[in-house]
Amino acid sequence: MAVIETEGLTKRFGDVRAVEDLDLRVEEGEVFGFLGPNGAGKSTTIDMLLDFVRPTAGTATVLGYDAQKSPTEIHQRVGILPEGYGLYDRLSGRKHVEFMVESKGTDDDPDDILELVGLDPEDADRAVGGYSKGMAQRLVLGMALVGDPDLLILDEPSSGLDPNGAREVRRIVRELADEGTTVFFSSHVLGQVEAVCDRMGIMRNGRLVAVDTIDGLRDSIGTGSSIELTVDTVPDGIETLTIDGVSSLTARDGTIRATVLDPSAKIAVIDRVRDEGATVRDVTTSESSLEDLFTAYTTDRETAGDGAEGVRA
Amino acid sequence: MSWSVVARKDFADAVRSRMLWSIVGLFAVLMAVSALVPDLLGDGDPVVGYSIAAGLAETLVPVTALVAAYLAIAGERESGSIKILLGAPHSRLDVTVGKLVGRTGVVVVGVVAGFLVAGVVALAVYGNLALSEFVSVTALTAALGLAFVGIAVGISAATSTRSRAMALAVGLFFVFALLWDLVPLALTYLRTGSLPTPGETVPAWQMLLQQLNPSEAFGQLVDTALGGADAPGAEGGAAALAGQVSGPVPFYLEDWFMLVILGAWTVVPVVVGHLRFRDADL
Numbered sequence: 001m002a003v004i005e006t007e008g009l010t011k012r013f014g015d016v017r018a019v020e021d022l023d024l025r026v027e028e029g030e031v032f033g034f035l036g037p038n039g040a041g042k043s044t045t046i047d048m049l050l051d052f053v054r055p056t057a058g059t060a061t062v063l064g065y066d067a068q069k070s071p072t073e074i075h076q077r078v079g080i081l082p083e084g085y086g087l088y089d090r091l092s093g094r095k096h097v098e099f100m101v102e103s104k105g106t107d108d109d110p111d112d113i114l115e116l117v118g119l120d121p122e123d124a125d126r127a128v129g130g131y132s133k134g135m136a137q138r139l140v141l142g143m144a145l146v147g148d149p150d151l152l153i154l155d156e157p158s159s160g161l162d163p164n165g166a167r168e169v170r171r172i173v174r175e176l177a178d179e180g181t182t183v184f185f186s187s188h189v190l191g192q193v194e195a196v197c198d199r200m201g202i203m204r205n206g207r208l209v210a211v212d213t214i215d216g217l218r219d220s221i222g223t224g225s226s227i228e229l230t231v232d233t234v235p236d237g238i239e240t241l242t243i244d245g246v247s248s249l250t251a252r253d254g255t256i257r258a259t260v261l262d263p264s265a266k267i268a269v270i271d272r273v274r275d276e277g278a279t280v281r282d283v284t285t286s287e288s289s290l291e292d293l294f295t296a297y298t299t300d301r302e303t304a305g306d307g308a309e310g311v312r313a
Numbered sequence: 314m315s316w317s318v319v320a321r322k323d324f325a326d327a328v329r330s331r332m333l334w335s336i337v338g339l340f341a342v343l344m345a346v347s348a349l350v351p352d353l354l355g356d357g358d359p360v361v362g363y364s365i366a367a368g369l370a371e372t373l374v375p376v377t378a379l380v381a382a383y384l385a386i387a388g389e390r391e392s393g394s395i396k397i398l399l400g401a402p403h404s405r406l407d408v409t410v411g412k413l414v415g416r417t418g419v420v421v422v423g424v425v426a427g428f429l430v431a432g433v434v435a436l437a438v439y440g441n442l443a444l445s446e447f448v449s450v451t452a453l454t455a456a457l458g459l460a461f462v463g464i465a466v467g468i469s470a471a472t473s474t475r476s477r478a479m480a481l482a483v484g485l486f487f488v489f490a491l492l493w494d495l496v497p498l499a500l501t502y503l504r505t506g507s508l509p510t511p512g513e514t515v516p517a518w519q520m521l522l523q524q525l526n527p528s529e530a531f532g533q534l535v536d537t538a539l540g541g542a543d544a545p546g547a548e549g550g551a552a553a554l555a556g557q558v559s560g561p562v563p564f565y566l567e568d569w570f571m572l573v574i575l576g577a578w579t580v581v582p583v584v585v586g587h588l589r590f591r592d593a594d595l
Binding site for chain 1: 315318321322325326329330389392393394395396397399400401402403404407592594595
């Protein structure tokens with residue numbers, strides 16, 4: 001069963017196309033990473049799933065309910081960490097959790113929730129007006145966990161958290177996923193998503209430009225490693241050479257860089273460069289990462305990183 | 314009952330506002346002073362004090378109610394806490410109704426507290442509470458508060474930012490407190506070509522326009538409840554209108570219709586505001 005399904009989902013604010021013709025399907029039990037730079041339309045999409053924003057066209061279904069017709073049924077079963085939320089500064093953290101428990105009509109113990117997200121009991125009794133961004137983020141994550149939701153929608157959950165806090169968020173997400181909760185996790189930072197997600201979708205300028213598993217996306221870059229040689233002089237015409245297993249070859253300022261499809265081709269590159277009469281002073285190799293892919297999909301081609309060119313070509 | 318969860322949280326949040334309690338405190342002090350005025354004038358009648366208190370409340374309660382409620386929804390939209398509120402399983406209607414109920418609770422508590430102080434002063438100074446007048450003026454003032462909470466929640470539901478809600482609330486306050494008094498003058502001038510002269514009667518519809526102001530409707534009801542104690546010898550309420558209106562007093566100038574007017578101000582702005590809120594992108 002699809003937990004989230006959108007068809008032709010579109011939102012325009014005046015002339016601005018925030019989300020354009022989005023077809024998205026998130027299956028039960030998966031952790032889905034929703035990636036893209038700020039302003040790509042991630043939050044607008046989430047706002048439409050939660051009926052905070054009404055689509056210009058298209059439909060969104062969450063847990064089988066139409067997002068615009070049955071928002072309260074959806075919210076009863078979904079835990080939400082929204083983007084750009086505010087809190088009730090005069091109320092304590094515990095009161096916030098209690099409000100969510102009462103609203104959902106569940107029997108969660110607020111103390112258990114607060115402990116799970118690592119909010120100290122003393123802090124929980126203070127008014128949230130004095131909370132740091134990280135504490136607020138933990139609190140709202142805790143509120144999202146109330147009622148053991150079938151689906152967790154987290155919009156930039158790591159923003160404002162230190163690396164430790166971000167790691168903890170990933171741990172909580174992983175635990176919930178292991179219990180069968182579907183998680184929809186948006187971020188503009190690939191590293192946050194890569195470690196926990198089964199599949200990811202990449203948004204750019206309101207459009208979904210790629211959806212696949214992590215492995216699938218890796219495959220689409222090829223094995224995607226590269227080798228960089230520092231040489232005394234760059235032989236003439238080196239960029240026009242054809243070497244088996246090498247997808248691109250560039251040279252600049254005493255450095256020759258090759259993107260290889262097959263790791264064994266790295267040696268071939270070194271041999272060939274030496275055959276051309278250059279002395280190799282240093283060798284560095286790198287595995288091209290999903291970061292390169294992300295960069296390729298989310299920036300204009302002209303400015304895309306080297307490691308990504310093979311993908312776009 | 315989803316709206317009641319919203320109302321309870323909203324009440325709990327609003328009563329923690331220092332600003333609100335300063336206004337309520339000021340209101341209580343003024344009510345107490347009002348109750349003392351007859352004594353200072355050498356008059357032993359607490360009802361005269363209630364009448365003065367009601368006269369003050371006519372301006373103070375709208376201010377208090379507008380301040381207490383104009384940010385009810387717009388403030389949450391600006392701060393983003395609306396995403397927490399609506400992220401819980403509450404519909405937008407639950408939020409509007411819950412806010413109306415929660416803020417009404419705050420204003421009613423404030424009004425009742427203020428009048429209780431006045432009542433205690435009256436009892437101490439005059440040894441006599443004049444219970445039925447005390448209760449009616451308190452209840453009518455609460456109803457006036459409710460009408461302005463309705464107006465403020467309506468404004469708040471219709472706007473997306475703090476500043477717009479404030480501009481509308483301040484604007485409406487001046488319309489009701491100042492501008493409205495000019496309307497009868499202007500209408501008389503347009504009808505007769507000259508400004509009104511004392512003792513002149515006006516058409517009933519013009520009187521209705523004047524009484525559509527919730528504070529005027531409240532004033533008429535208070536006059537009736539206190540039997541014209543503020544102007545000894547005069548009759549209160551609708552009876553007093555008989556001499557001012559040309560022809561018989563129609564139903565829409567009778568006292569019960571003033572309650573309808575207050576009720577309409579409670580409900581209509583909320584409905585209109587809610588329709589905008591219902592369709593808004595947050």
